Amino acid sequence: MKPVAKKTSPSRATPAAKATAKTKTITTIKTTASTRASTRASATELLAALRAAHPDAHCELDHGSPFQLLVATVLSAQTTDVAVNKATPALFAAYPDARALAAAPTDDVEAKISTIGMFRQKTRNITKLATMLVEKHHGEVPRTLDALVALPGVGRKTANVVLGVAFGVPEGVVVDTHVQRLSQRLGLTTETEPEKIEKVLCEKLPREVWDITSHTLIFHGRRVCFARKPACDTCTVSALCPSAFVAEEVGRKPKRDRGEPEGSAKNATATTKPATKRAASAKTAKPNANAKTASAKTASAKTTAATRTTAAGGDARPKKPAKTAKKPAKPRAATRGAS
Numbered sequence: 001m002k003p004v005a006k007k008t009s010p011s012r013a014t015p016a017a018k019a020t021a022k023t024k025t026i027t028t029i030k031t032t033a034s035t036r037a038s039t040r041a042s043a044t045e046l047l048a049a050l051r052a053a054h055p056d057a058h059c060e061l062d063h064g065s066p067f068q069l070l071v072a073t074v075l076s077a078q079t080t081d082v083a084v085n086k087a088t089p090a091l092f093a094a095y096p097d098a099r100a101l102a103a104a105p106t107d108d109v110e111a112k113i114s115t116i117g118m119f120r121q122k123t124r125n126i127t128k129l130a131t132m133l134v135e136k137h138h139g140e141v142p143r144t145l146d147a148l149v150a151l152p153g154v155g156r157k158t159a160n161v162v163l164g165v166a167f168g169v170p171e172g173v174v175v176d177t178h179v180q181r182l183s184q185r186l187g188l189t190t191e192t193e194p195e196k197i198e199k200v201l202c203e204k205l206p207r208e209v210w211d212i213t214s215h216t217l218i219f220h221g222r223r224v225c226f227a228r229k230p231a232c233d234t235c236t237v238s239a240l241c242p243s244a245f246v247a248e249e250v251g252r253k254p255k256r257d258r259g260e261p262e263g264s265a266k267n268a269t270a271t272t273k274p275a276t277k278r279a280a281s282a283k284t285a286k287p288n289a290n291a292k293t294a295s296a297k298t299a300s301a302k303t304t305a306a307t308r309t310t311a312a313g314g315d316a317r318p319k320k321p322a323k324t325a326k327k328p329a330k331p332r333a334a335t336r337g338a339s
């Protein structure tokens with residue numbers, strides 16, 4: 001950190017002096033956060049602090065019965081609770097229970113949930129699910145994990161939402177994207193797989209708080225500890241959080257490399273390089289006419305890929321590199337263009 005050249009009153013501080021002071025403050029805060037990490041809070045302490053911050057934490061899927069909660073949770077896969085809550089009032093008004101939904105016309109169910117992603121597949125799942133409930137469970141929602149996960153569209157996460165919220169007997173902690181991110185940022189685990197994170201949380205916390213733990217972490221993740229820009233400056237648990245003010249790269253979904261052979265270091269390097277560097281490399285290349293065309297195509301393809309990456313919330317989803325990048329006229333120029 002650069003020292004301030006001379007003392008200036010706050011009101012007369014130059015922009016440079018203000019910037020220096022701000023940097024100093026941030027550095028102090030980060031150092032404090034780092035110190036806190038060495039005296040890490042227990043899971044129980046963290047949960048208590050989070051519950052104090054979100055005493056109203058609860059499942060945010062609107063429902064009037066275990067059956068409706070089950071259907072709403074199945075519908076919430078790959079979409080938001082808000083989107084589900086917009087569609088389910090009409091669905092549940094027409095088909096409030098398993099017997100009604102099992103007999104519902106497919107096209108009408110599709111029409112009622114058409115604002116939700118993958119609505120055709122979800123229509124199949126919830127109508128089959130309703131049919132199975134009628135045939136095997138007298139139209140009621142079963143109260144065991146094994147029986148729930150045997151239903152169409154129901155996985156362990158959905159089953160535990162229903163067991164915890166509707167019946168108060170969860171068989172695990174629900175680990176969605178928020179719980180996954182928060183668990184890592186709060187130092188509760190270094191695991192990255194939901195199943196392993198769930199196991200760690202279950203070991204660290206008593207069963208009676210498993211259900212509220214997931215709701216509380218989800219509340220905090222939706223309102224404060226955002227994936228891209230966590231609001232550490234207003235977070236009431238920052239004093240206990242080892243990632244405070246340095247959390248942006250913690251708990252984010254790992255970059256996925258699709259479409260390239262496993263262990264391809266060359267391709268991995270090409271696809272993880274920042275978009276700005278790639279663009280700069282493309283500009284500095286000086287190939288001949290053919291190589292120039294190849295380089296321009298490569299740069300265009302990479303810029304498009306970079307745009308996709310940004311739009312996808314930072315997850316790198318690389319496409320196959322343009323073939324033209326592999327056959328430049330001059331090796332040196334092509335190497336620059338493809339880097």
Ligand code: SF4
Binds near residue numbers: 235237243
């Ligand atoms: S907002 Fe910041 S301080 Fe709060 S839990 Fe998230 S990373 Fe920690």
